[in-house]
Amino acid sequence: MTGVRIAGIGLTQFGRHGDVPLARLGVEAARKALADAGIDYRNVGEVFTASALAGPQTGIKVALELGRTGVPVTATESASAGGMVALRHAIWAVRSGRCRTALAIGYEKTTSLEPGGVVPAAVDFWDRFPPQTHYAIEAARWLHDTGCGPDVIAAVAAKSYNQARLNPLAARRNPDPVTVSDVLDSRMVAEPLTKMMCHASVDGAAAVVVTADAAPRSVRVLAIEQTSWPADPHWPLVGPVVGPPAQITLTARQAYAQAGVGPDDIGVVSLHDMCASEEITALIAMGLTDASGVVKMAESGDLASTGRLPTNTDGGCIARGHPIGATGLAQTAEIVSQLRGEAGSRQVSDPKVGIAQAVGGGGSCVVTLLRA
Numbered sequence: 001m002t003g004v005r006i007a008g009i010g011l012t013q014f015g016r017h018g019d020v021p022l023a024r025l026g027v028e029a030a031r032k033a034l035a036d037a038g039i040d041y042r043n044v045g046e047v048f049t050a051s052a053l054a055g056p057q058t059g060i061k062v063a064l065e066l067g068r069t070g071v072p073v074t075a076t077e078s079a080s081a082g083g084m085v086a087l088r089h090a091i092w093a094v095r096s097g098r099c100r101t102a103l104a105i106g107y108e109k110t111t112s113l114e115p116g117g118v119v120p121a122a123v124d125f126w127d128r129f130p131p132q133t134h135y136a137i138e139a140a141r142w143l144h145d146t147g148c149g150p151d152v153i154a155a156v157a158a159k160s161y162n163q164a165r166l167n168p169l170a171a172r173r174n175p176d177p178v179t180v181s182d183v184l185d186s187r188m189v190a191e192p193l194t195k196m197m198c199h200a201s202v203d204g205a206a207a208v209v210v211t212a213d214a215a216p217r218s219v220r221v222l223a224i225e226q227t228s229w230p231a232d233p234h235w236p237l238v239g240p241v242v243g244p245p246a247q248i249t250l251t252a253r254q255a256y257a258q259a260g261v262g263p264d265d266i267g268v269v270s271l272h273d274m275c276a277s278e279e280i281t282a283l284i285a286m287g288l289t290d291a292s293g294v295v296k297m298a299e300s301g302d303l304a305s306t307g308r309l310p311t312n313t314d315g316g317c318i319a320r321g322h323p324i325g326a327t328g329l330a331q332t333a334e335i336v337s338q339l340r341g342e343a344g345s346r347q348v349s350d351p352k353v354g355i356a357q358a359v360g361g362g363g364s365c366v367v368t369l370l371r372a
Helices: 022-037 058-066 079-095 131-146 151-164 180-185 245-259 276-285 291-300 324-340
Strands: 005-011 046-050 073-076 101-109 188-190 203-211 219-228 268-271 353-360 364-371
Touching: 005 022, 005 324, 022 058, 022 101, 022 203, 046 058, 046 079, 046 324, 058 073, 058 101, 073 079, 079 101, 079 203, 079 219, 079 324, 079 353, 079 364, 101 324, 131 151, 131 188, 131 276, 131 291, 151 180, 151 276, 151 291, 203 324, 219 245, 219 324, 245 276, 245 353, 245 364, 268 276, 268 324, 276 291, 324 353, 324 364
Parallel strands: 046 073, 046 101, 268 353
Antiparallel strands: 005 203, 005 219, 101 203, 219 364, 353 364
């Protein structure tokens, strides 16, 4: 990835945006990212957009509102991994020499969907097998295998809520610190997962500017790798759920090899946590810790921004919120902010390499490695 850099990031407030048109959210995030990079939209050579739920031609609408420059616009859809898939396309557009600068934009509105839903009711698979059920099965098995109690998952969730208190753009910002008891006492969704262990369905957008040009405050792209669901006889679930932990391991190993770094080099982590138990699974799968290590870190506070392995320092899907197509780009933006030293009160101490990981229902997985 020699010479490819992220020069600008932009996010909207995550939460409820009522009657604000979806395209307007995408435009807002894109304009913020361009301003952050100090780049005029006329200098963007390609645009890649991501959404799981947007209507046809939304990507074109966003681009045309930014400017009628004739730039190629490609819309992508890969569920929760969609934003990072769009980023991969933008990075490779620059890496291949097709353009000097590319823009990735993700946007979504989920709060107008049916209560508790994350996709339209027309996709009836989710009515019969909502994603929380999948994560509950995985979490219950992990607790059984390790002999742990649900308080470990609750500790991870409480950390994410308390990190979100430091993020002015997060959807769930509790006025008081959140405790393990608060999480355990919230409504049960799918045992052992309570409501506070499950993600916030929100509206929002995020954008990232990728460039081959030298830019102030930019960070280097070391690697970005994407896989689809591999064969795994130990992962019998079917349909639009995420792939097995083995897929995360495969994707991370490919990214480490591409970047020439390893798990010990990682200073800050942003990963997909549709439920808090997924944070545990992903940290282990990416080789960043083992089962006993993640328990100790969850209980000691070492997963917070002041800890030994800062993870989801912006609150993650749990508390920052999960606007599906925008999530992967929001994760990337948090890593960029941390590597720049611009994360404010949630700033990690001098991180050099950051990792962002996204998975999407149906079996997409993307891992991105960035260096300050």
